[in-house]
Amino acid sequence: MINNKVLSIILGGGQGSRLYPLTADRSKPAVPIAGKYRLVDIPISNCINADIKRIYVLTQFNSASLNRHIKNTYHFSFFSSAFVDVLAAEQTMQSDKWFQGTADAVRQSMHHFLSNDFKYALILSGDQLYNMDLEDMIAKHEESNAEISIATHPVNAKDATGFGLLKTNDQNIITSFIEKPAADLLPDWTSDVSDEMKAEGRNYLASMGIYIFNRDLLIKLMQNPDTNDFGKEIIPQSIHNHKTYSYQYEGYWTDIGTIDSFFEANLGLTDDIPKFNLYADDRVYTNARILPTSKISGTLLNKTVIADGCIVHAAKIERSVIGIRSRIGKESVVLNTYMMGNDSYESLERIEKENIQILLGIGDRCYINNCIIDKNCRIGDDVKIEGGKHLKDIETDSYQIKDGIVVIKKGAIIPKGTIIK
Incomplete structure (x- = not known):
């Protein structure tokens, strides 16, 4: 079964300099995690578990190993429209430049996306560790009649300055957004979160960089060549003109952007009850190697x-x-x-x-x-x-x-x- 309403777009990120030397000759999504997976397996697996099986991965740096991994791993039936394709930055008649940001990467690849029939574009990051029910997020997007949905995660004051923060009304419609606010602005950006999150001091709603756009709106927004980034430009400019829904996710999520966060995320898998559960019913897929037991x-x-x-x-x-x-x-x-x-x-x-x-x-x-x-x-x-x-x-x-x-x-x-x- 395939969710034919949704096309998934996974952003491979930039040069990955903060993860160097792990990204010296591979892109961020191709970095190995948990002993047998690659980072890109996480968003792809979340999509497959939600029956979203038309997936593009956008990248421009060191994409050879990522190409090889995806080619060797994700095979679907000849009689299915399912695919996982890597789109590297390419020169076209419309553009001869590298991707200038997350939105520009989507803009430059739109001609590939529009060859597919879809109602919603699901935009994901290729360097995050989480296990989210994307099917539920899509359902909430439809129920709210939103034009854009943003997955949000409660964070504490220490982390809040590193994210885009938002506030919502009682229907979870986003009313305001600020990108990486200064610490002295935080008192004005607390949100209504669950009692469990309050007890942990996680009172701020951060954008996870996971978006749903209605197809027609995405086409319209991508026609402005002066907007290069979703978090810095597209989202702040859109929330007052287009109904934008906050999908609040309180499970485990980490943005693996540094060596330290990458190290702790991997060692965290050794905990008796790890925050990221590889042993759940929702599988994490990867290359099915034929190896002997250890x-x-x-x-x-x-x-x-x-x-x-x-x-x-x-x-x-x-x-x-x-x-x-x-x-x-x-x-x-x-x-x-x-x-x-x-x-x-x-x-x-x-x-x-x-x-x-x-x-x-x-x-x-x-x-x-x-x-x-x-x-x-x-x-x-x-x-x-x-x-x-x-x-x-x-x-x-x-x-x-x-x-x-x-x-x-x-x-x-x-x-x-x-x-x-």
């Missing part, structure tokens, strides 16, 4: 998530996410770490033939704490990495330290005996 020998595991195809001989792993095909050597200790894993295995024959000295994965007798290990890294024996706030932000050819988190770059080789602390 093999663990002599390892004490505590609050740890281990993906498929791993070979683990570590002494201890705690509060860590271990990605696909990971290898961890004997007597090693891994704490508070997200290890993304490997794209392939190394055969014994290849190791001997090429005289490989440092194998893929983590070697023997290593100590790794507060670390992100990107794909296909080689960490030699007796390496000590002790991340933490005591470390200054620096960058080398093989790793970068950001906010106390040591990020081992994709494909990096860390020599035996290296100490980072």
